[in-house]
Amino acid sequence: MRIRLVAFTLAGAFALYSQQAAPNAATGRGPGRAPTAPPPIRWDSPPLPDGPIVLDTAIQHQIRLTVTKGLVHPFSMAFLPDGAILVTERPGRLRIIRNGVLDPTPVAGLPEIRARGLGGLMDLALDPNFAQNKLIYFTYDKPAATGNTAVRTLARARWDGTALVDERDLFSAIPSGNASRIIFGRDGMIYMTIGIGDNEAMKAQDLSELAGKVLRLKDDGTVPPDNPFVNRAGARPEIFTYGHRNGLGLALEPGTGRLWECEDGPNGGDEVNILEAGKNYGWPVVSNGRYYLGPRVSIGDYKEGMEPPVVYWVPAIAVSGLTFYTGDKFPKWKNSLFVGGMRQGEVPRSGQLERIDFNGKWEELHRESMFHELQNRIRDVRQGPDGLLYVLTEEANGALIKIEPWTEPGR
Helix, strand or coil: CCCCCCCCCHHHHHHHHHHHCCCCCCCCCCCCCCCCCCCCCCCCCCCCCCCCEEECCCCCCCEEEEEEEEECCEEEEEECCCCCEEEEECCCEEEEEECCEECCCCCCCCCCCCCCCCCCEEEEEECCCHHHHCEEEEEEEEECCCCCCEEEEEEEEEECCCCEEEEEEEEEEEECCCCCCEEECCCCCEEEEECCCHHHHHHHHCCCCCCCEEEEECCCCCCCCCCCCCCCCCCCCCEEEECCCCEEEEEECCCCCCEEEEECCCECCEEEEEECCCCECCCCCCCCCECCCCCECCCCCCCCCCCCCCEEECCCCCEEEEEECCCCCCHHHCCCEEEEECCECCECCCCEEEEEEECCCCCEEEEEEECHHHCCCEEEEEECCCCCEEEEECCCCEEEEEEEECCCCCC
């Protein structure tokens, strides 16, 4: 099948959040509490066509999408040296795709995982020395020893060619909540996002808490001695940056290796940030967004000592997944930033992939929104070792989509 297109104050912030906080995210209601969001719009995403799907884009023009179906709420992917692709599914399975075909049998060797809400099995990253040590790192929700809870955990295991072996937990953070991403920096350290629930948003400003932070860890889960808050009394030494809501994408800037992050706002205020050690990114004191019932998060989007975003969205597109394109297959997309979006303005069937390009000072020039016609949520986007782009759709009938250049036969 083909589809074608033509181309304030801290106290004030806390008061607002206290009014809007709710213990039941599904209904927005708790005992004696007012709703914190309007009733959700029920409109399931349609299944993707089998493909190939041909689309027109603004500057690259025709691209072809190849679809591999059969995934259930996929979250992340990693590319093995032999060409296979590992994909995590939030319900707690690791899958492998070879030559565009999904192996029906999940990969063995994962620990016990508690999948609930946005938690479960999440991000995945190969060790920078994977060719020698075969180590794979991942984040998951580990069932707590007591009670009906789980703990956000960073783990690693060794890939033996068919399964994970020698799994080991490296670091456990907080009771599970929002999702988590990881990436290896150019310094060899692991950077890990820890989200925060809206009913405890001010913890993002509290350096004694891990929620609402980006952490920096050694590859064994211990704390690097040069972390920015190692010697500050009362601060958690794992913290690299703070004042975040829900970090759902990490990427390294071409050339410099600076760390970029994207995070969800509520109804508006999704952000892309350039992360620097020890900096405060403002949540929930300053934001360009609105709460789900409409009020602004803050009056004014800047406060001294808090970093403004490089890019932001109003209304929100529910950002998830982040990558710079550095390959040669799409020359007109070179150094563009790609961001997945799961829904725009709280309306289902509005998932998208956004391409953003910049001037030499990393100031935004163009923002191109693609894939609206698929009406599927985009959970992750990555560049493969083949120079192509790959995305995952966040659906119960989820898919891996390979994006490649396309020229009309006969042209």
